[in-house]
């Protein structure tokens with residue numbers, strides 16, 4: 001691609017967008033330099049190739065990324081992943097690290113679906129073993145896990161149980177409710193419990209919204225997918241993750257439901273009222289932020305960590321339901337037992353050490369991707385890297401990647417989180433008819449359950465970027481390594 005691309009991007013100062021240059025600075029890396037007088041504190045850097053950059057330029061995400069460079073305390077660069085697209089204030093597919101204790105924390109940098117994330121389970125069965133039972137598997141899965149916006153689950157939490165879920169995460173569900181296996185806790189990011197969680201900072205309204213939503217998928221882009229491993233790129237990593245060609249897997253994608261949404265809503269409002277007290281101005285109100293160490297910052301961080309625990313628990317309950325369905329429908333057939341490979345978040349802010357600095361790393365639509373030498377990944381994956389789970393769409397591939405050590409310096413150990421939207425829901429609906437798509441997918445051997453044809457159309461594969469290309473970019477840039485490709489055979493859509 002040409003060395004330099006001209007892009008129109010918003011910057012900190014109010015007024016017309018400035019013309020900025022996107023300069024190639026490394027394999028699949030482009031940079032917008034930090035310019036005096038614009039309010040930018042650091043450069044903005046995007047991981048992409050020419051084609052993806054063309055798609056990214058169609059919405060306001062580059063402007064949003066430039067706005068992120070103005071956050072107080074931001075270090076090195078604001079980063080955009082190849083699946084980047086426009087989001088609330090901060091682009092989805094964006095990463096920003098701020099210096100502690102006084103750098104900013106911004107709910108817009110995490111998103112409304114706090115700890116939306118992905119969990120991969122594997123069986124020892126091969127695709128052909130489940131083909132005759134596929135309809136039944138998908139049907140039973142859709143009955144066991146309520147899907148759709150605002151849907152309620154079968155578990156109703158008392159207030160005390162809710163506080164335990166928010167404070168103690170998955171270990172509480174496993175140890176006190178038998179929901180899952182103790183040895184699998186290590187296979188969840190942070191062991192399925194975030195230490196800074198403070199349930200007292202989660203509003204009553206948020207708790208009420210969440211009280212019967214544990215074990216529910218939510219709407220739209222959330223899903224449970226039965227898949228088959230159809231390519232292995234790294235044999236050693238695949239062996240460590242216990243993946244083999246032809247194997248049946250289950251991928252779960254959901255987050256913190258109404259509870260997380262309410263936490264974000266509550267705290268955006270508080271920060272919007274508070275930021276001027278700290279002398280902070282932001283180019284977009286949706287980037288409202290406060291110093292991490294301020295009372296408002298601490299309160300949000302405690303509530304956000306609690307919502308993260310809720311989301312880990314949500315995926316834990318759903319995984320148990322999927323496990324039960326596999327056992328029941330496949331009549332306890334040997335190999336039908338689902339084992340956890342990993343559970344990883346993609347909407348978070350975490351306190352992490354990078355080099356000699358302690359930072360608050362915001363990842364919004366970006367996945368933590370620790371490398372082989374990280375002490376924070378499960379013992380079984382040391383020397384290989386943390387599993388990174390990248391969903392594509394219901395009609396294309398999804399990927400398993402591994403974190404790299406180089407990503408520490410390149411991207412605060414972060415990588416992409418999906419294919420990323422290429423088209424709005426409205427545009428997808430105008431282009432696709434849900435009932436036709438359903439038939440087309442079935443003809444390709446993919447059984448789909450979705451609350452409505454309209455929602456199915458919004459989620460059509462053509463609404464997403466090319467996941468193969470996105471994953472090639474992160475592999476070539478060195479911020480994750482390709483391990484395996486998964487193809488869908490059965491999908492329960494939210």
Ligand SMILES: Nc1nc2c(ncn2[C@@H]2O[C@H](COP(=O)(O)O)[C@@H](O)[C@H]2O)c(=O)[nH]1
Pocket residue numbers: 083092116220221222223225253346365391392393394395397398417418419420421459464488491493
């Ligand atoms: N394998 C599937 N992937 C899907 C499906 N619907 C969406 N997606 C991908 O998930 C990511 C992450 O979504 P986000 O809401 O967290 O931003 C998205 O970019 C798509 O690539 C699906 O049905 N199956």
Ligand SMILES: [Mn+2]
Pocket residue numbers: 113116117222254255
């Ligand atoms: Mn989500």
Ligand SMILES: [Mn+2]
Pocket residue numbers: 116117253254346
């Ligand atoms: Mn998500």
